[in-house]
Amino acid sequence: MRFLFFFFFLLTIGNSWAQTVPVDTMRVSRSQAEQLFLTKNLRLIAEKLTISQAEAQILQAKAWPNPNFSIDQVNLWATQRQTRGEEVVPPLGKNFGRNQQFAFDLEQLILTAGKRRKMVAIEKVNRDRSEQYFLDLLVSLKAEFRNLLTELTYDQQEKQLLNNQLTILSEVLRAQERQYQNGNLSKAEYFRIKSLELELMDDVRERENEIQQSQQQLKTLMALPAETYLIINDGSALPAYAALKQGGFQFFKQRVSEDPPRLRAAQSEVDYAKAQHYYEQARKTPDLTLKAGYDRNGNTMLDFLGFGVSADIPVFDRNKGNILSSKIEIEKTSHQLQEARNEWQNQLFKAYANFVASSDFYERLDARYATELNDLSESVSRNFQKKNISLLEFLNYFEAFRANRETLLKANKNLRNSLEELNYLAGTDLP
Incomplete structure (x- = not known):
């Protein structure tokens, strides 16, 4: 008993403190948020400067001694x-x-044997390698950013769901408290409902922690002030995917680049090793x-x-040692490229299978089911207060409705994540 009241006191204090923290609410669409990310992300800006550094090294390599x-x-x-x-x-x-x-x-x-020309070639390949790593980083960060947007939307929707259920349960609890004080309700039944309210409040707190975690990561990626609170307006909207599903895996593969950024980055390592090998061969002269x-x-x-x-x-x-070492480096990077290609192809098949499974499950859900669950939840609460159903039936219905609403939200989230996984592996936004 003391523990429950102490826990309730901590939750109340926590909510009061959260309400006093100054925030600047920012409502944006997913596309607007992504545009901010692409223009303000400091890691992308820094990585892009690496390309400029590589250009400077080409200029330096062209200079005569x-x-x-x-x-x-x-x-x-x-x-x-x-x-x-x-x-x-x-x-x-x-x-x-x-x-x-x-x-x-x-x-x-x-410099003999074309060493200067070969050094310029090395730096040009290094410039190309920097460009490919930048594109690979861009695709990776974009996928991470989009998944964070989806996670934030899901957490905010689930928090709203929990708050709605908490509102319904609070009304039931106030009515049952009067019954308990009048001696018409046992202490065990009253505290069972009270404990359910505390569980919901704890779930709200945990969801808020997850929201703040997503907010922190998104604000870092978008270079936003710490006081900003993001709300995604169109977070639940799904992109069109019917053609991608109906066409099958081969249709999907035809729209995937044969050399996505991750493979081009691996190929640039092979090209760099070859250029280094040619230079080491020239150094023997x-x-x-x-x-x-x-x-x-x-x-x-x-x-x-x-x-x-x-x-x-x-x-x-x-220079035999360096020549041999550079030759081995070509062989090593070639194996790494082949491994990356094999892994990418296997990931394509797995990601598409996950997408089909997620879309099948999502499409089997009735869009009206969520609204009906809300109506049923309120109806069950009224019937419980009228003593038309028992406490056990009320608790079972209440938990079932909550679990089903969470399943609906999670189905949307999983389908969105599976689509973003396909975009990431394809290296581009699929139509």
């Missing part, structure tokens, strides 16, 4: 003994280089370094100008 310039062998002063009394005329100006030795060296690295040097007063010639070239001799390192 910078030449290297150095000044060497500069003596800051010279004695008479060192010059042996001979004056070295400065090459420039009046004093620069007078009685001094110095050397200029200029070097330019020349040594690069050339062209040299030009000027030496003033450093050898037998007063002004010496010379040219040269240098290159590594590929005796010990011919």
Whole structure:
């Protein structure tokens, strides 16, 4: 007894606190909510910047290596003994280089075997890979967002259902309380109805917690202020699906892209591994370094100008390890692509089977059944107050009506989720 009253007190305090929290109600349709999500989602914005970064890396890969310039062998002063009394005329100006030795060296690295072109190819594939991962993320987040909208709609509708039943039960409870106080109702029967009211209140609280969880995730995805409270106007409306069902699985497969974003992302990994392999093969060819040097007063010639070239001799390192590793990477990513394709095809079949099962169940439900359940629930309450039915019959009817209303709501939710699963696997919105 003390526990029940204490529990009722906590629920009352919780509801009072919830009502004092300032909220900004936002009523939108599913399409309006999705448009906000597509334009404001920070994760999508950040991922799109990755494509711009990849474009910048292409620009960087196209650049030639910078030449290297150095000044060497500069003596800051010279004695008479060192010059042996001979004056070295400065090459420039009046004093620069007078009685001094110095050397200029200029070097330019020349990439051989098309390394620069292959590095550009790597960065282009990396750009394509970033684009495919962005599209895959977009499709995944869109599916998650739509499922959250469906979950929020379902929870809000179920909360409304529970509140309606709680209203009916409260009226019954007030009438039975008077009977209990007049001695016309046993204590056990009164508290059985009271406990049912507490159960409903607890269910409302749990549903509100789930609503707040969905609200939190949706507001994060839509970059909305924390005080916003979302209400979806057309949450129960289902998209047209009759043609998709009547056409069968083959009709569905014909409208599915052969390369959805998830498979294109896996294919880009193979392309990247191939581009990396071509570059590693090119690296076994040594690069050339062209040299030009000027030496003033450093050898037998007063002004010496010379040219040269240098290159590594590929005796010990011919990049065999990196070439083999990149070749294995191609094989590995190819297997991963095939696995992703097989998994995707199996998921298509399973998702379509779930869609057919969900639609069959939904279509067997009578649209008028929900309204009739409300009328019957009120009728049963009146008959119980008039003592036309027993407490046990009332409780059984009450629980049955509630379970059936929840089944109706869940059938709509499951069908909507199954349709979104098909859209996600198809990589596009199916007609």
